[in-house]
Amino acid sequence: MTDKKYMHVNAFNMNCVGHIHHGLWTHPRDQSTQYHTLKYWTDIAKLLEKGLFDGIFIADVVGYYDVYQRGVDLTLREAIQLPVNNPWLLVSAMAAVTEHLGFGLTATVNAHQPYTFARDVSTLDQLSNGRIGWNIVTGYVDSGARGLGQDGLADHDSRYDRADDFLALAYKFWEGSWEDGAVIADKARRIHTLPDKVHPVVHDGPFYRANAIHMSAPSPQRTPVLFQAGTSQRGLQFAGQHGEGIFIGARTPEAARDASRKLRAAAVAAGRRPDDIKIYVGAAVVVAPTQAEAEEKYADYLAYASAEGGLAHFAASTGVDFAQYDLDEPIVYGQGNAIQSAVQAAQQQGLTTRRKLLEQFSLGSRYNTIVGDPQQVADALERWIDVGEIDGFNLTRIVVPETWEDFVSLAVPELQNRGRYRTRYEEGSLRHKLFGRGDGLPANHPGAQQRR
Template sequence: MSSTVCGRRVTARCDTDIRVEPSMTQAKRHIHVNAFNMNCVGHIHHGLWTHPRDQSTQFQTLEYWTNIARVLEKGLFDGIFIADVIGYYDVYQDGVDLTLREAIQLPVNNPWLVVSAMAAVTKHIGFGLTATVGAHNPYAFARDVTTLDQLTNGRIGWNIVTGYVESGARGLGQAGLAEHDSRYDRAEDFLALAYKLWEGSWEDDAVVTDRARRIHTRPEKVHPVKHEGPFYRANAIHMSAPSPQRTPVLFQAGTSPRGLQFAGQHAEGIFIGARTPEAAREASRKLRQAAVNAGRRPDDIKIYAGLAVVAGHTETEAQDKYAEYLSHASSEGGLAHFAASTGVDFAKYSLDEPIPYAAGNAMQSAAQAAQQQGWTTRRKLQEQFALGSRYQTIVGNATQVADEMERWIDVGEIDGFNLTRIVVPETWEDFANIVVPELQNRGRYRTRYEQATLRQQLFGRGDRLPTNHIGASVRHAVRLPEP
């Protein structure tokens, strides 16, 4: 299956005989961890909603989200990353029957609307929120982001996605999904306008709140944004005063050639899918080089790999829990999800019939990964989806899990993980109670939060975009007082 499992009853390797690059051994870096979730029942590990301890069917309640937020802050997570998709998965079996029966990211609700409740019961965790460029207008969206960044004291991040499902395009009134690279062109134009609104419309000292003089905002310090782009136009001031971060922390996941270029220029956090630490290292070096090509530093980005962890106080406990989870998982659900990612209806092929992957208009990296891994038949694919997904999985006690996570960080040259949920909230509770203390003992995990924005928590260089980021180029120069 698609996992690296430490301990007995498995065949995957868990040794540490790989040579680590000298630059990676100079200091033990803290491991960054986000909880990976979605405002739906079935997210990554399909079928696990049937587990008796899983609470994901309660996703429509505020109590579900506030409880998760408390669990994560107690576990000193960086934050919660909430995925989203505009549309639904109708490629597999040419319809939505299985998608609806297995709740494969359907029904799905807006991830942005649960943040205020989670922020109200926490002080530190960040919120990485997904929004599809083509479903929003940058002028209104910029205000939404600024509002949440203000309400959370600077804890907001935006995962920039360009869309990849035809059903979403149809729902938005489009004839079909735009060509892959042109979706990134639209995202570039969207960001160009958003940067002007967040960074360039209001000067830092515009708001004075002077009751005696009856001046709340100095008009000369607020500037209209003028933008004439290929997709968007605007001539107006930003409706909101600056938030703590102004621009949210920018996340992105595309690793196609066009996505790589986009990430190098804009992204601060990048999510990769990698089967091994060595594959992660190859992807990481390409991404950091893309940042350098854009005039940034290699460490201006944080790179995260998707990961599932099944932790137990003993190896036997972890393996038994893993076997229990497997009994509830839906490999076919995972296959249907992957069909939407690749644009290939795998149901049309018999178990051992070769599957021809062609360059499609969905996620180019997903089809490429399938070809590279030799997932050329339905049988081979479903073997990878035994736990309902293709995510790399670590099963073991605290020592085993920590060993493997360290290997991914050091050999893979990544910064952290998006920790998927298998059973909610058990997965994250187990990680916090079993794995976190071990990582802390090794100097690999924070022992307390600093009072800071999300960007400061991640990079330690301040609340705002660094000056070498393209978004900083539209700022107004700071005017020094007259001598």
């Protein structure tokens, strides 16, 4: 068939020990305790580029998980995303040992100022030759807000209002301050930048003000590829307006299809096209040469996983201290101020007791897990793409780097044989590799409206 589309695959990681599959850092083959070394990251980057991954997507959280048991004891013992380091400082090293691999980096709006953040992004986009994406996060833990000098998180929807204003100003810096051709670097005339092609940004919004020129010359993409992971009603609106890569949580391909159609409809409602966004589902893959070997490996992983660690992580996502409930006592979720879609998903899936939640987190997380030989894994991934109407996956790490080594050596060749996975990289920026329409934002994106 000629209408089969390639799968987009990111490695899903975090600059910490325990990311998604909690407890697996204790596995004897896992190397995630080396997260604070450059070699750990440059080796991963080279492996992912060998496997023709779109990119490495690095999650982040400003704050820590102190909802479960109303403290951080379990979080610290199990290294549940704590300690956690800055993901942005890793990029230069990984970009230096790769040529095509993209970098999706998480930054929380409330922890930055648009003026300086715009320069950080432009700098990395220049150094990587146009391979930077930004995962826009509005924050979801009170501990981070307290660390930033606030009493707690702002209201859920108002956090998106702040993100809208942040982007409105950032777009002006990235797209409108410097014209194309402003930099001529003419040594003979002693003119590096033409002053009449650099313009001040004036912004007076509900959350941010500025009257200044952008400090950086335009980078290859100007605006980074914009990733986002919100599927609440307000999150849908935000994603439809701004997002280019959207991450969803779905337990089945059918559920993914429903979410995908809502997201594409939101893009259309914002004046964009349905294919202006790429939709990703988080997935864990355990693949081996035979089904029996894959199941044996999965059983081995289960022996090291921490279901309670997964529950503590989920408690922070929902704002509910599950430790206060007996194993079979009904859980009252309510309307929390953390991640509303996480609460909705738990209720829809019938995760109404602590026992059911612990069963869900048997591998230390609630992510979908695909176990099998290369053919079985490829069948499952294809079904998610075709039935779920998604574009790709955030491939979580179970054991580092084994998870991605197995995927590269076993699953990728099978997917390539089926015409579902690239066999070489195209030239160009991360945005061009994803959409095939050039380096910059398309004309129908709100950021493009700031161009001169």
